[in-house]
Amino acid sequence: MHAGKQPLMPVAQALERLLDSARPFRAITEVPLAGCQGQYLAEPVTSRVDVPAFDNAAVDGVALRYADLGEPGLTRPMPLRVAAGDAPATIVSGQVARIFTGAPVPAGADTVLMQEDCEIAEHRVRLPGRDTVTAGQNIRPAGQDARHGEVVLARGERLTPQAVGLTASVGIATVKVYSPRVLILTSGDEIQSPEESPLPGKIFDSNGPLLTQLLQQSGFVNVHREHLPDDPAIIRETLNDLLTDSAQRPDVIISTGGVSVGEEDHLRAVLAEQGELDFWRLAIKPGKPFTYGNLGGIPFFGLPGNPSAVLVCYLMLVLPMLRRCCGADAVLPTAMSLPADFTINKPAKRQEYLRVRCVVDAAQAVLQKHPNQSSGMLSSAVWADGLAVVPVGCTVAPGDALAFFSFSDLLSG
Numbered sequence: 001m002h003a004g005k006q007p008l009m010p011v012a013q014a015l016e017r018l019l020d021s022a023r024p025f026r027a028i029t030e031v032p033l034a035g036c037q038g039q040y041l042a043e044p045v046t047s048r049v050d051v052p053a054f055d056n057a058a059v060d061g062v063a064l065r066y067a068d069l070g071e072p073g074l075t076r077p078m079p080l081r082v083a084a085g086d087a088p089a090t091i092v093s094g095q096v097a098r099i100f101t102g103a104p105v106p107a108g109a110d111t112v113l114m115q116e117d118c119e120i121a122e123h124r125v126r127l128p129g130r131d132t133v134t135a136g137q138n139i140r141p142a143g144q145d146a147r148h149g150e151v152v153l154a155r156g157e158r159l160t161p162q163a164v165g166l167t168a169s170v171g172i173a174t175v176k177v178y179s180p181r182v183l184i185l186t187s188g189d190e191i192q193s194p195e196e197s198p199l200p201g202k203i204f205d206s207n208g209p210l211l212t213q214l215l216q217q218s219g220f221v222n223v224h225r226e227h228l229p230d231d232p233a234i235i236r237e238t239l240n241d242l243l244t245d246s247a248q249r250p251d252v253i254i255s256t257g258g259v260s261v262g263e264e265d266h267l268r269a270v271l272a273e274q275g276e277l278d279f280w281r282l283a284i285k286p287g288k289p290f291t292y293g294n295l296g297g298i299p300f301f302g303l304p305g306n307p308s309a310v311l312v313c314y315l316m317l318v319l320p321m322l323r324r325c326c327g328a329d330a331v332l333p334t335a336m337s338l339p340a341d342f343t344i345n346k347p348a349k350r351q352e353y354l355r356v357r358c359v360v361d362a363a364q365a366v367l368q369k370h371p372n373q374s375s376g377m378l379s380s381a382v383w384a385d386g387l388a389v390v391p392v393g394c395t396v397a398p399g400d401a402l403a404f405f406s407f408s409d410l411l412s413g
């Protein structure tokens, strides 16, 4: 059988096989909180303290014992003033303490009143009636956010800004994160750098910068790039050098181009000869020649050369696998189900990922499709907010519900 006639593997099956083969990355680095954002925790974060460390006031006002309240207008002495940062103090029955937001509630007090509900004089306060107050109100109890010794973030959690804030709040200043060395291999004699003047027959490398940004925005910052010409001998030699030099040896390789069926698709041929191909050719559009295997034990993703195929394959297949290797359970966001505002009459032969925009029309969000879905172009991917999925064999009529993944959801994972 001609290679091109092999049946295409469904996307769901490819993803399942990728995830099954995922092994935790061995590369782990300890980084300060300032340098960890968006990365994946290789070790859980355990709280060093109770947060808050003590019962404290949620408002500016007065602290007292609930039982000391009575009829409206009762006046009590206020001998104590506690502000945030003051050491814990004590009041006795019948006394009231002036208190400010964040200050420790004095021992002996069990309730805090807002100053707007009291009449505060220098050392005395006129109180509202007990029936308008709830015992314990306006107190943030010790340990409500985290307990000393509690795991507040598990291995595999992504260090979102909120997670970084929580980590700092429990007294942790450095975290261990997965830091796989990712090697991007662009390929092809037609590729030149955007820094150079345009040469006849050449195109500028967009996949290298695209993949670098995709990786960095999804938490993989240890990214390196090499370019391979269309010369099997040089490809062999470069790959051999990269794999044998321990300082350069990557933990993951992502290539672009050279994996289709053409005589000039040398990368796939070298990979087939030197590595182990797990699968090749998926029922995905764009991205059919997506290849996965390992080279010298290193996971190897062979993406097609077309830039929008790179985008789709990275978001839907590579990134979920990288996340699983970082211990993440949820590797893809939940898709939204939104109605299409367009028609596709021809049943999809491959599961299609359309570049779409989500617009609100008569108070209803609908999906609009970019008119040009060529996998060779990126302007439609910039125009789009995300990807709508058309399963194999399906057509689309206006109003049909489609699964929609926004780019921001896909990247924030």
Ligand SMILES: Nc1nc2c(c(=O)[nH]1)N[C@H]1C(S)=C(S)[C@@H](COP(=O)(O)OP(=O)(O)OC[C@H]3O[C@@H](n4cnc5c(N)ncnc54)[C@H](O)[C@@H]3O)O[C@H]1N2
Residues within 6 Å of the ligand: 004, 186, 187, 188, 190, 191, 203, 204, 205, 206, 207, 208, 256, 257, 258, 259, 260, 261, 262, 265, 286, 287, 288, 289, 303, 304, 305, 306, 307, 309, 375, 376
């Ligand atoms: N006879 C067939 N031809 C093709 C088939 C097929 O099934 N039978 N599949 C098509 C599909 S679908 C795709 S996708 C492409 C993918 O081919 P390759 O992965 O081998 O990629 P190349 O041919 O090397 O490149 C495709 C395209 O992308 C451009 N490119 C490559 N690298 C970059 C880069 N770094 N930055 C920007 N653009 C890049 C390259 O110049 C080509 O135009 O194969 C179809 N053919």
Ligand code: MOO
Residues within 6 Å of the ligand: 284, 285, 286, 287, 288, 289, 304, 306, 309, 375, 376
């Ligand atoms: O699958 Mo290819 O990526 O359509 O152009």
